[in-house]
Amino acid sequence: MKTRTPISVYISVTIGLTIMAFEMFASDSGYFSSPFFWALILITVILLMIMNSIGDLIENDSFSKLSEDEKKEYLAEKSIPYYQKLWNSAFKKQSVSEEKDILIDHGFDGITELDNSLPKWWIGLFWFGCIFCVVYLMAFTFTDYAHPDAEYTKEAKTMLASIEEYEKTAPKISLETAKYSADNITEGQELFKTNCVTCHGDGGKGGIGPNLTDTHWINIKEKSLFKNVFWMLENGSPNNPTMRPFIKEGTITGKDAEKIAAYIYHINQESSPITVSQGGAAPQGEEVKWENGNN
Ligand code: HEC
Incomplete structure (x- = not known):
């Protein structure tokens, strides 16, 4: 039985991705003060907590079905902090007996190869890249996102509007009021x-x-x-x-x-x-x- 990823990781990754999506598609940073944004974050966190509680129930149930030895092994595994496990999965070398299990022998040329499973962080990054690519392509094709000319037109419009606003309030200089300087x-x-x-x-x-x-x-x-x-x-x-x-x-x-x-x-x-x-x-x-x- 595998140990589970802590809820704090799910929550921080989800919040991070939500902020990223808003940064990409919101017109400015105004979303930070929008109640809609905070309600979305709150609902997401609540859903994740519910998911985690269900995970707890399943974990307890599966745990009770394990043999004594398996229980001990599971508890030992669980006592290692999550980030240490993540680190180990990326860099720690396997023991010789572990290596034996994943050894691929090409036979004829004498070259041997370890069939390691990819580290979790790598797989996570890979899938993130794939999903980001799809989202980006869709956004680029169907919205104004990442189109410099559209961004330029929009900013120019805001600027012209603010100049107009300034001109309205700035004192007009006429023949009577003009001064040499x-x-x-x-x-x-x-x-x-x-x-x-x-x-x-x-x-x-x-x-x-x-x-x-x-x-x-x-x-x-x-x-x-x-x-x-x-x-x-x-x-x-x-x-x-x-x-x-x-x-x-x-x-x-x-x-x-x-x-x-x-x-x-x-x-x-x-x-x-x-x-x-x-x-x-x-x-x-x-x-x-x-x-x-x-x-
Ligand atoms: C398309 C050509 C043209 C442009 C551009 C132009 N002017 Fe003139 N300007 C003239 C002509 C021609 C006269 C003479 C008018 C007349 O005979 O009464 C003149 C006359 C003047 C006079 C009066 C001179 C005099 O002896 O009575 C001033 C001052 C002047 N211009 C300033 C300017 C300034 C400042 C600008 C830029 C904002 C400017 N002009 C742009 C053609 C031009």
């Missing part, structure tokens, strides 16, 4: 490169759109340079639709415009103009003396 110049430069460089050239030297580094301007709508640029970004050019109303059409936000305007203030007022001889576009419009410093 030297900290915005670097980010403004990046935004300029993505949105404006195609027409206004590297560093704002001009091209399809006018040179933004010089003293001449076509559109003079505000008293300060910073606000004038913001005005242009909000409304576009009244004379030339090529310069679009970037904020109104939703290409950039007021916050972006605040950064870009800081950058343009910087290249216009804090750096020397890119002249025609340096590859800049010729001045257009009239010469302006901006008021109000940088705001």
Whole structure:
């Protein structure tokens, strides 16, 4: 009669596998606080305990039918701790008499071989691997599980939603509230490169759109340079639709415009103009003396 695996092993393996399944298929770690998850664990543990009690009854019954010697042997076996037995089954060498029982003799070539049964942990791992493979394949085929593109779309959606939420509560920056800050110049430069460089050239030297580094301007709508640029970004050019109303059409936000305007203030007022001889576009419009410093 074989000794039984302790209930604690069944319980920990089952809980481990349950957590693994939830980790694989739940959308996030929220299941840990779900009553459904804990109810499932509780029911599983109760079922395992019932199974164990039935095992106890069967064990007692079979034990009473053993001979005295068999009883002694069984009790001795049972007194060895489970993990020690597991360890022994994996690494301990058999005695010579035990080896004799499992020896396969090829006969003709003189090679002998031991027909060991595989260790329990190995068989357990093997079956776990097989079952995992089936579950994984099914999940991959029929659900979104382990599909990077599906995961990406989902995460991107959550991110966009949180950005939208932020935009809703963040104070809107308008022509009245926009403020120059030297900290915005670097980010403004990046935004300029993505949105404006195609027409206004590297560093704002001009091209399809006018040179933004010089003293001449076509559109003079505000008293300060910073606000004038913001005005242009909000409304576009009244004379030339090529310069679009970037904020109104939703290409950039007021916050972006605040950064870009800081950058343009910087290249216009804090750096020397890119002249025609340096590859800049010729001045257009009239010469302006901006008021109000940088705001
Ligand atoms: C598709 C080409 C194009 C793009 C892209 C473009 N602009 Fe313009 N921009 C122009 C043109 C053309 C004008 C001249 C409008 C006019 O004649 O009134 C202009 C005018 C301006 C003016 C006023 C200059 C003046 O002398 O009156 C500013 C400031 C300006 N753009 C900034 C920007 C910024 C900042 C961006 C990027 C967010 C940008 N533009 C993107 C074509 C463009």
